Amino acid sequence: MARTLVIDAHPDATSLCAALVDRYAAGAREAGAEVEVIVLRDLAFDVHLRRGLRADQPLEPDLVRAQGALIAADHVVVVAPVWWGSVPALLKGFLDRTLERGWAYRYRSNGLPQGLLAGRSARVIVTTDSPGWWLRGLMGDSAVRQLTRSTLRFCGLKPVRATRIGVVHGSTPERRESWLRKVSDLGRSDARRTPDAGKAMPAPREIASDAAV
Template sequence: MKHLIIYTHPRKRSFNHAILETVTESLRQEGDEVIVRDLYDIGFQPVLGPSELLGGVGEDVVREQSYVSWAEHVIFIYPLWWAGMPAMLKGYIDRVFSYGFAYKYDDGVQVGLLAGKKATLIHTQNKSSEQYEASGMGNALRLTIDEGILAYCGFEVNRHFVFDSILSSTVEHRQAWLAQLSETILFHS
């Protein structure tokens, strides 16, 4: 299978980076093809320009769209900041998942143009999942990201992994999470 990993975290010594390494290694050990797009490392420009609103697409966006087109499975790895994805990742989606590439309207009806592709989300957060669910934020995240972006563009969302209470987690917890992720990512791809 062909996997595109869209990774968004500025620190190489983060738990998110350990997730990236675990997922990449697990998929490659299965003989799958993997391309990683580390948005900070490649210096992706997340700001949507005025010409892009009118349909003009730059070379950087065309390149990223070619990776999305190539992939059968897109994996997003990111931290949750302010109850949402980092600005870098949101800007990637704003620019790369553009009208005519990721979705269109046909006689007023929205059509997801990335149908047939699968998506998996893996995010970290500092609050517990129980706190997010009790406040309604867990459902809001699923609606805005899983449904409002990915399903809207035609993706089948396989799974949304959440690693919570990161700041208070122990090394043992993190190692167990990575082992679990290594086993389940292959099952869900």
């Protein structure tokens, strides 16, 4: 059975993103996938990479568990809004802290990066208040490119597909329901084409005690 990890990256539990996560997960389960959902707003962790990459920063237990979920997944889905051409600080902090150098990626002797999470596919679903011609034409699709190319593909995941939902501001209940149906269909179709990789499962990091965090 293929394993799908869905990451809810919106700070608000009543958001459209949260509803999209629920519908995608339901669709994937209907198609036979084993689904785990990580809700970032419910995790306890420091969103700041306090010393950049100059020193280790021990992972909180929730981030250790998140790394374990990423290792176990065959397919990873990130659902987030586009804010100021980027993603919420909550998601950026999660990525900064969780996708550690030496764990999610490393640099070869020639200076080129090597993704260490290969063997997994991914999908990025973003909501936006901007029309498509503005988001993709004038703004360069910055948030989607950040997530697909600079993060997930960089760490070895491929293919990475993208779905854009909008314009959200001023949308009708009927329009929102059509987006929810669309994402449910995506969950089913992604689950059907995601093979159970049968890959080796590296042991997740040992969870630190509260005193050590």
